[in-house]
Amino acid sequence: MLPSDVCGMTCFWEATLRYNLLKAQPVEKMHLAVVACGERLEETITMLKSAVIFSIKPLQFHIFAEDQLHQSFRDILDSWTFLQKFNFTLYPITFPPENAAEWKKLFKPCASQRLFLPLILKEVDSLLYVDTDILFLRPVDDIWSFLKEFNSTQIAAMAPEHEEPRIGWYNRFARHPYYGKTGINSGVMLMNMTRMRRKYFKNDMTTARLQWGDILMPLLKKYKLNITWGDQDLLNIMFFHNPESLFVFPCQWNYRPDHCIYGSNCQEAEEEGIFILHGNRGVYHDDKQPAFRAVYEALRNCSFEDDKIHSLLHPLELELQKTVHTYCGRIYKLFIKQLTKSIKDSYGRPPRER
Numbered sequence: 001m002l003p004s005d006v007c008g009m010t011c012f013w014e015a016t017l018r019y020n021l022l023k024a025q026p027v028e029k030m031h032l033a034v035v036a037c038g039e040r041l042e043e044t045i046t047m048l049k050s051a052v053i054f055s056i057k058p059l060q061f062h063i064f065a066e067d068q069l070h071q072s073f074r075d076i077l078d079s080w081t082f083l084q085k086f087n088f089t090l091y092p093i094t095f096p097p098e099n100a101a102e103w104k105k106l107f108k109p110c111a112s113q114r115l116f117l118p119l120i121l122k123e124v125d126s127l128l129y130v131d132t133d134i135l136f137l138r139p140v141d142d143i144w145s146f147l148k149e150f151n152s153t154q155i156a157a158m159a160p161e162h163e164e165p166r167i168g169w170y171n172r173f174a175r176h177p178y179y180g181k182t183g184i185n186s187g188v189m190l191m192n193m194t195r196m197r198r199k200y201f202k203n204d205m206t207t208a209r210l211q212w213g214d215i216l217m218p219l220l221k222k223y224k225l226n227i228t229w230g231d232q233d234l235l236n237i238m239f240f241h242n243p244e245s246l247f248v249f250p251c252q253w254n255y256r257p258d259h260c261i262y263g264s265n266c267q268e269a270e271e272e273g274i275f276i277l278h279g280n281r282g283v284y285h286d287d288k289q290p291a292f293r294a295v296y297e298a299l300r301n302c303s304f305e306d307d308k309i310h311s312l313l314h315p316l317e318l319e320l321q322k323t324v325h326t327y328c329g330r331i332y333k334l335f336i337k338q339l340t341k342s343i344k345d346s347y348g349r350p351p352r353e354r
Contacts, residue, residue, distance in 0.1 A: 030144045031127045033062040037110035040132040041069055045076055046300045050136040052085050054342045057141055061088035064113050112231040118193040119213050125194045131187040135277040137339045150247050157190040157247035159254035164265045175226040177240035186232040187278050188254040202241045254278050257289050260328035273337025291328040294319040308343040
């Protein structure tokens with residue numbers, strides 16, 4: 001017999017009800033944004049595929065693309081719906097109408113669209129923005145978890161532009177302020193957009209602090225003759241004046257050719273492998289850095305149903321061994337160290353409940 005102050009069957013049913021209610025709660029989605037223009041369809045699809053393959057929590061893709069690309073994106077991503085791991089929304093490329101032409105021609109076509117994401121995606125709290133030439137070699141969940149490490153003043157996270165100042169671009173050539181010793185690279189940018197929308201930014205244009213939506217155009221007008229890398233330069237200027245607002249993550253989360261073309265200079269990648277590969281300078285599509293191209297082609301050509309160890313990992317390692325005549329190829333094991341772990345972890349993971 002239960003004591004008089006302990007319930008029996010009623011509590012059992014209440015506990016069951018609570019369990020079912022908790023189970024019915026939607027799992028937190030990770031929001032991933034990309035901007036695609038011109039000939040970037042295949043590259044963007046390969047990036048999205050790499051995100052889907054390894055990630056654990058469901059993904060919400062926000063794809064900003066030129067109108068002529070929308071149907072192709074829709075057709076391909078609709079064919080992936082059997083995976084039940086993501087949803088997507090397509091958006092047109094839009095800039096403030098009074099300055100649209102100026103923003104569109106800044107750096108590469110449409111690249112500066114990313115600056116306006118906090119203002120367009122008003123209902124999204126946090127977002128991971130990536131360039132089209134990004135490949136995830138471990139779950140998006142892991143970089144998403146950096147959001148919980150932000151202190152009270154930090155609103156965004158990026159990696160340094162360079163680890164080695166002797167080959168740094170900003171510290172040698174920049175004609176504008178930039179963050180830290182070597183600047184920051186904006187190809188992988190994690191954002192708490194609620195904080196970004198609320199913050200008043202220090203600047204060198206007025207003694208008054210300005211919010212995100214008010215600072216962009218004055219910043220462009222002041223520096224447009226001095227910037228080379230467009231929106232990335234504007235972000236460097238912004239965080240130069242507001243360094244307390246930036247969380248800096250290690251180079252293995254944004255690994256580029258600069259980290260190996262003159263010799264390995266990303267220590268974290270040497271220890272743990274590459275987590276996110278960034279094939280800037282078009283290296284996925286030419287022969288200048290065959291190690292980067294090998295990883296891209298392996299992920300582009302693999303299918304979701306394939307046995308990733310035998311159809312992706314083993315053939316990729318053989319291709320990478322052909323690249324040892326290059327500096328990046330000599331350290332090819334860094335390219336597959338984390339990838340190997342991600343693939344093995346995905347096989348040991350229980351099926352996802354939607």
